[in-house]
Structure formats: C-alpha cells, structure tokens
Amino acid sequence: xxxxxxxxxxxxxxxxxxxxxxxxxxxxxxxxxxxxxxxxxxxxxxxxxxxxxxxxxxxxxxxxxxxxxxxxxxxxxxxxxxxxxxxxxxxxxxxxxxxxxxxxxxxxxxxxxxxxxxxxxxxxxxxxxxxxxxxxxxxxxxxxxxxxxxxxxxxxxxxxxxxxxxxxxxxxxxxxxxxxxxxxxxxxxxxxxxxxxxxxxxxxxxxxxxxxxxxxxxxxxxxxxxxxxxxxxxxxxxxxxxxxxxxxxxxxxxxxxxxxxxxxxxxxxxxxxxxxxxxxxxxxxxxxxxxxxxxxxxxxxxxxxxxxxxxxxxxxxxx
Numbered sequence: 001x002x003x004x005x006x007x008x009x010x011x012x013x014x015x016x017x018x019x020x021x022x023x024x025x026x027x028x029x030x031x032x033x034x035x036x037x038x039x040x041x042x043x044x045x046x047x048x049x050x051x052x053x054x055x056x057x058x059x060x061x062x063x064x065x066x067x068x069x070x071x072x073x074x075x076x077x078x079x080x081x082x083x084x085x086x087x088x089x090x091x092x093x094x095x096x097x098x099x100x101x102x103x104x105x106x107x108x109x110x111x112x113x114x115x116x117x118x119x120x121x122x123x124x125x126x127x128x129x130x131x132x133x134x135x136x137x138x139x140x141x142x143x144x145x146x147x148x149x150x151x152x153x154x155x156x157x158x159x160x161x162x163x164x165x166x167x168x169x170x171x172x173x174x175x176x177x178x179x180x181x182x183x184x185x186x187x188x189x190x191x192x193x194x195x196x197x198x199x200x201x202x203x204x205x206x207x208x209x210x211x212x213x214x215x216x217x218x219x220x221x222x223x224x225x226x227x228x229x230x231x232x233x234x235x236x237x238x239x240x241x242x243x244x245x246x247x248x249x250x251x252x253x254x255x256x257x258x259x260x261x262x263x264x265x266x267x268x269x270x271x272x273x274x275x276x277x278x279x280x281x282x283x284x285x286x287x288x289x290x291x292x293x294x295x296x297x298x299x300x301x302x303x304x305x306x307x308x309x310x311x312x313x314x315x316x317x318x319x
C-alpha cells in the first residue's frame with residue numbers, strides 16, 4: 001500500500017508539474033486563448049499590414065481609390081473645368097485693360113515736348129546775353145549816368161559797367177559815399193578829410209573813389225573781370241593836391257589790390273606797373289592779369305589830417 005500510495009503521489013506531482021509548465025508557456029489561460037491574439041495572424045495578417053499588400057494593396061487603403069475616386073475630385077475636371085475659371089481668359093481679356101495703350105496715348109501728354117519747347121524759355125540766353133546787355137549799355141567812351149552807373153568799353157569788345165562809390169577809414173570823413181542821388185551826367189567827385197597815417201593810429205588814414213567793372217544792373221553784387229588790354233589811362237582832377245594812387249581791386253574788402261602812384265593827368269599805366277604794397281620801398285608782386293572787381297583812386301593819409309577834393313574824370317583800357 002505504501003508503494004502504491006507513493007506511486008500515486010509521484011503520478012500526481014508529475015501531472016501538476018506538467019500543468020504548471022503548460023500555463024507558463026501560454027501565460028494565463030485567458031491570455032493564451034489569445035491564440036486568438038496570436039492568431040493575430042489576423043493582426044499579423046497585418047501581414048496584410050506588413051504584407052502591406054493589403055496596405056500596399058492598400059487597394060483597400062488605396063481603395064482610397066475611393067479617395068482617389070477623388071477622380072471624383074479629379075472630376076475636378078469639373079474643377080479643372082476651372083477652365084471655366086481659366087476662362088479667366090475673360091479676365092485676361094484685360095487686354096481690354098491693356099488697351100490702356102489708350103492711357104499710353106499719354107504720348108499726347110509726352111507731347112509735353114511742347115512744354116520742353118521751354119527751349120523758348122532757355123532762350124533766356126537772351127537773359128544770359130546780359131553780356132550783350134552790357135554791350136548795348138556801353139557807349140564809345142567812359143560815361144557816368146544817373147545813379148552813378150559807370151560804363152566804359154573794354155579791349156576785346158567787352159563792356160565794363162558798375163556803380164560808383166567813395167568812402168574812407170574810420171579816421172576819415174568822405175562824401176557822398178554813394179552816387180545814387182547823382183543826376184545825368186554824373187560827376188564822380190569825393191570831398192572831405194582824410195585822416196593821418198602815423199604810428200599813433202597804425203597808419204589807418206585812407207580815402208578812396210572808384211567803380212565796379214563787372215556789375216550789370218539790377219545786380220547788386222559785382223563779378224570779377226579779367227582785363228584783356230595792356231594798360232589803362234586815368235584822367236582826374238586833384239584840387240586839394242592830395243597824394244594819389246590808381247588801384248586795381250580784387251575784392252570789395254580792400255585786402256587784395258595792386259596800386260601805382262600817379263601825379264599828373266591824364267596818365268597811362270601799364271598793367272605790369274601795378275604792384276602789391278606799391279607804397280613800400282620794395283613793392284610786392286606785379287599785377288599779372290588776375291581777375292579784378294573794381295578800379296579806384298586812393299588818397300593815403302599823411303602826417304596830419306588833410307582836405308580831399310578829387311574827381312575821377314575817365315578811365316580807358318588800351319590795347
């Protein structure tokens with residue numbers, strides 16, 4: 001009996017062990033019945049998915065053919081009948097808009113060439129012929145008209161013109177200053193007193209009378225002019241017996257000029273005889289036809305203040 005009982009015990013143990021082994025390989029019985037899960041051959045028929053045949057045969061998915069039945073969409077033929085939209089050729093009939101050539105007929109506007117006929121405006125050369133204007137105002141000799149306007153012929157056919165003026169430094173009293181009230185003919189006379197020129201007052205005594213040569217009325221600012229002749233002849237009177245110098249001025253400030261001492265009238269002075277600092281024992285550089293703005297007579301101050309009575313009669317430029 002004991003042997004039989006032992007055999008039954010062994011037989012039971014073996015059966016239980018086999019049962020436990022079977023459970024482990026199939027997991028839980030319910031999960032293992034997942035042979036339905038493993039028959040995921042349906043899922044692995046995902047072989048359909050992996051075979052993608054179904055996927056690629058995605059005929060099912062590509063039954064998107066139903067989607068590609070978007071041929072219904074491609075029936076966008078109807079959409080592409082957007083030819084109806086492309087019948088925007090009707091819109092491109094904007095050729096009607098491009099008939100804006102009618103607008104480009106603005107060539108009519110470009111006929112502004114008529115406006116550019118402002119060449120007639122540029123015929124303001126008539127105005128720039130202001131040189132001609134000065135020629136027309138110039139007589140055959142030196143002349144002074146009302147208001148102190150001086151005109152004189154210049155070598156080369158030009159005409160020098162400009163308003164006369166006189167004055168002096170702060171130590172001098174000279175009249176009239178300007179000749180705007182002068183009648184016609186006008187006498188260019190300056191009268192008054194020139195201050196002394198000594199070390200005590202830094203040699204400032206000076207009086208002057210002159211006229212611009214590059215001023216065409218109504219211009220108020222004179223231009224520079226380059227002489228073409230060889231000399232000028234100056235005629236004057238000097239009732240007070242003042243020391244006199246003829247002077248060529250490059251500017252209105254009196255900082256750049258060339259001068260020459262004169263004693264008798266009339267006097268012809270070669271341009272080369274004019275020098276800077278003509279009053280020094282050793283004068284500065286000689287005049288070399290630099291552009292000038294005016295011609296004048298200058299009365300330098302002496303050891304004491306002195307009376308001035310000088311008239312500029314005429315100036316002539318010589319060949």
